[in-house]
Amino acid sequence: MTQVFPTLTGIGVSPGIAIGPIRRVTRAEIAHAVPATAMQVFAALDSVATDLEKRSMTVALDVARDVLSAQAMIARDPALVEAIGARLPEPIEYPDVKPAIQDAFAGFKTALESLGGYFAERVADLDEIATRTIARLSGVEDEDLVLNQPSIIVAQDLTPADTAALDLNFAKALVVEKGGPTSHTAIVARGLGIPAVVGCAGVMGLAEGATVLVDGRDGSVILEPSPGEIDTRQTREGALRARAASVSGPGRLSDGTPVTLMANAGNAADAVAAALVGAEGIGLFRTELLFLDRETEPSVSEQIELYKSVFEAMVGHKVILRTLDAGSDKPVPFINAIAEENPALGVRGWRLTRTADEVLSRQLEAVGKAAALVQTEVWVMAPMINTATEAAHFAARARAAGIKRVGVMIETPAAAIGADKVLVEVDFASLGTNDLTQYVMAADRLDSRLSDLTSTWHPAVLRTIGMAANAAGTMAMPIGVCGESAANPQLAAVLIGLGVTSLSMAPSALAEVRGFLASVDRATCLRAALAVSNASSADEAKALAIEILGV
């Protein structure tokens, strides 16, 4: 009898297929007492900081360099030194300094965790510094990951220092149990262009040296893959890449139906990357990403410069700027000062007019002024619009600031179900399928334990998208998708079948989506949309779409 090996599933965060033996990265737990004086602890922290600085200067990858120097700065933060000093006040040797160090770091970790999202994922950085400091005091040398053959790196979580030390000739893919799409592992893997899967429960239970196939596109990790499985996945990956390379120009279906393909951007560098891959515009400019680390609000003139820098990268094209989507997974220090019980359902996005109205007024003023300075078509939309009243409020404010095309994001069930009323107030709509999926499925988009629920393939989500697209279609209004779903080639075709008119995605995904759409016609997209809407699960919907649309 042939043995069937398990397939584990996580979140695919960097596409590609890799096959190889597992190399597990485990960290030696220092369970014994670590005696030291306060001065020795400070010296250890200092030497960890120096070491991180040195690594940051030698590492080749930009993102890894940034994270390492940020970690070094944390290790040198006087507040941290003070917190440790307060716990070890006497000039004596303490029998075990571990609890004092862990406790001092715990305070900082709680503060980051309560901010959620991107910040919560930085907690791993603090753990890394604490672990290294304790290791240094116990005389345990940092062990770099030495690879002597092509390997699949498997870990609980990879720290920036781990990834900085990876030998790129041998690291074929990264798979970690923890982490989300914005975790360090995801960012580094995309930077390196190797497949990666995060939030992969159970992967640390696989044996060292066992052969696995990693599919960074759908997040599968297959133990001892059969030759047939390897062949199917490699063929699919190869076909997607080949098709991507063979098609250029504006987005079209095989029958010539135009589908505007744009890119998401958070800053001018992203917009330049978008222009390089032939994006037909920026479909989502996430302005809050410019301000995640700002303690104080940038002035109107500084904002004008920042927005202008993105508009200028897209002269002659369109940029859809989103007003600040601060709150929940993207807290901005100068706006979201108050901790909320339930931030995803709290004061975020356009709801900030209730608590920080002036900030949004100044942003609209800056956007209106920046738009007047460039030859770029600037459209502006507000996030988390839920009702027709909010849509009308936003539209009036944006138009008063001189903005010509105003729209709303549809990312809540109320906005999608009530789209026939909400959209009357505006010129265009953009479906934020990341949030729409989270709210339709009542499942936190950042919780990797719920990743099976937070799938846009779920028919309930797809039907909700269909309702909004129908409402827009009746009014002949453009309606785009700017969530992650637009980056999946088959799902992109389904979205077009549901009535969506444009797609916006990470620049790196654009060529593949363009290539895939050029292989299907409108009738097939419609057939796929109908089939997935009538499926009874996300898996069934996806399987039906692949059957109808091909791979």
Ligand code: PEP
């Ligand atoms: C979305 O929710 O789909 C979206 C595009 O916005 P963000 O991911 O920034 O919340």
Ligand code: MG
């Ligand atoms: Mg959103």
